Amino acid sequence: MYRDKKITVLMFCHNDESGIERFIKTVPPFVDEVFVIDNASTDKTAEKAQKSGAGIIRNKTDLGYGGSYLKALPLVEGEIIITTDGDGTYPVSDAKNALDNFFDKGLDFLNCSRFPLKDKYSMRLRNRFGNHVLTAVMNYLFGFKLNDGQSGMWVLKKEILPKMKLKSRGMEFSNEIKIEAFKNKDIKTGEYHIDYAERIGASRPYPALEGVKMLCFLVKKRIFN
DSSP states (O other), X not given: OXXXXXXXXXXEESSOTTTHHHHHTTSOTTOOEEEEEEESOSSSHHHHHHHTTOEEEEESSOOHHHHHHHHHTTTOOXXXXXXXXXXXXXXXXXXXXXXXXXXXXXXXXXXXXXXXXXXXXXXXXXXXXXXXXXXXXXXXXXXXXXXXXXXXXXXXXXXXXXXXXXXXXXXXXXXXXXXXXHTOTTSOEEEEEOXXXXXXXXXXXXXXXXXXXXXXXHHHHHHHO
């Protein structure tokens, strides 16, 4: 336990066998449980993660990024949840500093920002451009001042989940959870700067298409909510 709270690290994975064992080994020893969300992987991600001591939440069919989290978040036991991806890009090894920021400020939800990048070569130029555009649009539409609206690393209290209307099943879930947290006056939020590393393994397909979907989501979310 850390500061008398049970801590869970929750990793989203899809075909991340090339680095999942190495990445799990970087989880700090004070973390109480590690769960890998295996979203219909066709490689040995789940087997390697299990060998490394992680619990497995397996999706037999592709539930999508958001669908995977909607399924997994209620299942873990930690009072505090740290999310990350299984591709090694987010510094789960730095969880202590993120948690210290979270606890010291009395937060309920902490967004871990990758920007400004400490190493500009850790992210492709097209991805940097897309992230900046989407974050700018989110900030404009919702009146936020976030540095990274697309980050997949968050620290949150499990108890706030019922306070948020989370339903998106795709990559836009990353936008939705931040909007639901930061616009809710009953949820104390903050942002913390983290390192970011080049991903292990192949890049995700169709980033431009996902970007368009997220732009459409942001506009619809602003109009209809």
